[in-house]
């Protein structure tokens with residue numbers, strides 16, 4: 172095990188990415204101070220300590236933050252858990268933007284603030300862009316999700332005023348067997364009911380879960396240099412049609428069903444539109460910074476997850 176003096180404060184540590192990240196950091200020798208909203212579990216894992224509380228209010232989590240060298244902010248209400256009613260939209264925004272502001276304000280109050288702030292964002296930043304190749308300097312879209320990401324990233328960037336190096340990771344859909352898009356569609360594909368959601372020509376930015384944690388570790392270690400934004404999507408950005416055919420081929424099942432855009436809009440409202448908004452994301456900064464993707468191509472990523 173590598174020996175590290177680093178202490179990392181992780182929010183959203185119970186989530187898909189956070190739980191894997193905490194394991195990876197502890198295995199690499201880091202001390203991890205993990206945050207969750209509910210009271211922390213009594214069980215102690217060597218190298219991992221839990222803190223509870225609301226990130227928008229003072230609490231014991233602030234003393235953990237003050238001991239940390241780096242912060243990884245992954246907390247946020249699920250984007251796909253239900254229709255985007257006005258109340259739900261407020262929760263989606265507050266759970267990301269207000270918590271980011273709470274963390275950044277607490278960092279500014281530390282006598283020796285954490286020197287790195289890594290914050291999640293999403294490829295939804297770009298909105299619906301068809302086949303346009305989207306690098307980190309491409310401009311934002313204009314829909315609800317894009318505006319949420321713009322405000323979330325701006326809140327994160329304010330940590331520079333506390334002296335921190337800030338990296339914002341625009342994640343594509345993270346593929347895992349435990350939750351997320353792959354876990355949701357696998358049962359349908361196994362029944363032969365799989366197929367493209369929306370237009371088969373829409374681009375679908377995706378990322379294997381190992382590369383989600385790998386890119387966070389890369390950002391923490393300064394691999395991105397002064398680059399403040401990383402597109403966190405695999406180099407092979409496929410279309411919805413390619414995604415469906417690849418998954419069907421691996422499972423040896425037909426993947427001919429198609430959920431039309433209009434059905435998604437009817438079923439899920441504005442969230443349905445966001446689900447079918449294609450983005451052809453190019454992870455330019457990660458590649459030029461030397462990040463070596465464990466799973467650059469979809470077929471190998473899916474085979475590794477499904478085997």
Ligand SMILES: NC(=O)c1ccc[n+]([C@@H]2O[C@H](COP(=O)([O-])OP(=O)(O)OC[C@H]3O[C@@H](n4cnc5c(N)ncnc54)[C@H](OP(=O)(O)O)[C@@H]3O)[C@@H](O)[C@H]2O)c1
Pocket residue numbers: 183184185186187188189206207208209245246247248249250262265266270291292293294341342343344345346351352
């Ligand atoms: N997974 C993806 O495909 C994907 C794609 C693009 C962007 N992202 C972003 O990357 C981050 C990590 O993703 P993930 O998949 O690991 O997320 P996740 O599994 O949904 O976990 C997020 C964590 O946020 C906390 N949370 C939930 N509701 C909250 C609320 N209302 N207020 C504050 N905290 C709340 C929860 O922790 P506690 O309840 O234990 O505190 C939860 O474990 C998220 O911000 C997500 O939006 C993910």
